[in-house]
Amino acid sequence: MTDTTAYFEFLCRMGDNTLVLGHRVSEWCGHAPILEEDIALANTALDMIGQTQMWLGLAGEVEGEGRSADDIAMLRDAWDFRNCLLCEQPNGDFGQTMMRQFLFDAWHLAMLTELQNSSEQRVAEIAAKAIKEVQYHVERSGDTVIALGDGTAQSHERMQKALNLLWPYVGELFTPDAVDTAMAEAGIAPDLTKLRVGFDTHIGQVLSEATLAIPDSNFAHQGGKSGFQHSEHLGHILTQMQWLQRAYPGASW
């Protein structure tokens, strides 16, 4: 794997995570349980789409084949997507959406914190911009997980179910492969295994305040960030997201 290939892959991972999760969150628009949540969910999705533009824009530059962020987002098929499996999981109920958001935000915060010290200045700059938004996201998703976990018996049960459902998708975020190793060696991105300790402390604190039990299993689904095997959900996301660009090739919008 040449350096540029690994770097491009890494940038697609960052950008596809926010692209796909941003898409999922935007599905809530107009359907949230409270007006304030409609506003907050739209705001979170908006931030993630903005981050996508930065990551995929840089990915296009690094690749050097003249692809824009939009080309990369709208004109690749599922096997070229590099988001982790967690991000493409369906919304489920509001609790499931917020649990997914919290687990992702907590990883994202840990990742961006380290990426601010990246040897690549452009990466450090994007991370410094994104982290301000993500600090707010994780505070909000964490507070919601606490409130609903430690709310009524029904809300507690729903949140525990959501955690059990999503837990097997956490491990992928911390399991390094050849791309991650190359990035860590080049000083572009951190060693993922080292992020885990801080993540565990962070989520441990929130989940215990939420009176939720972390499942006693380390099983982790893999295949999203490598692109080897996504879930069936991704293809349906893409049929919506890419439809106009596919149906009217070459049009400018």
Add this chain to the structure above:
Amino acid sequence: MYAQMVKSESTDESAEAIAFQARIDAGEKIEPKDWMPAGYRKTLIRQMGQHAHSEIVGQLPEGNWITRAPTLERKAILLAKVQDEAGHGLYLYCGAETLGVTRDELTEMLLDGRMKYSSIFNYPTLTWADMGAVGWLVDGAAIMNQVPLQRTSYGPYARAMVRICKEESFHQRQGYDIMMKMANGTPAQKKMAQDALNRLWFPSLMMFGPSDAESTHSEQSMKWKIKMNTNDELRQKFVDQTVPQAEYLGLTVPDKTLKWNDEKGGYDFAEPNWDEFFEVLKGNGPCNTERLAARNKAWDDGKWVRDGMMAHAEKRKIRKVAAE
């Protein structure tokens, strides 16, 4: 408009009511703690509530395209717009709450059909060009009404309008920008743009409500300065502003009778089909069922969330007291 056919209560001849009217005539703002006639309060709750509901239901036709927006930038702009509309709903509910009604009460009335929202949001958004046409025409029509409402007599309503108007004119420009792209795009895009105008032109004219000659509610509301212009005045202004914009886009307004009238200094144009309008208000528009079902589902599915959050807030309060 976002508030259509708002039934106005009548006033009385008490000394207080006469003094109140004098304050309004002098251009003073009425604030929540001030004395006001029961009819003024009731009419305003209806009007602000309906306006707020329109912002909330208005999220749905545009939300329909967020996941299909053609570029990342368009997706971001549309998300920001829909987020603004939810924010408008929030300010307006807060404004209405100063009149002694709660947001939950207003919501219940929307969900069980006792209160209305603007007829326009019962029309479907079928192509991407509709995101342009909604911004251009629907936000454009809303602005026509809302700019004068910045001078309305009720302070909290006037102040909400100042904030909202800034964002609405931004929405209108963005909508027009989409229309420009489409109208100057491929033949298929141009067709989408014309199709959007064909479908949304008359429903946009309906937003202003039927002619005031037929509207019994206007007069008192105008005296109270909670309605600033007649429906016909605003509709004329909208047509006069919009027709040249359509021409600039190279699109045809779907009205064969449309003609400049030198004498009145405005366009002559066809009335929308008011039978259709009244059917939409009765619940028979193309999307009434879906819109109300979507809002009801959001509310019902969200009950456990609201209950959970309330329960948690209670627990925290108790813990805090216990710790003190």
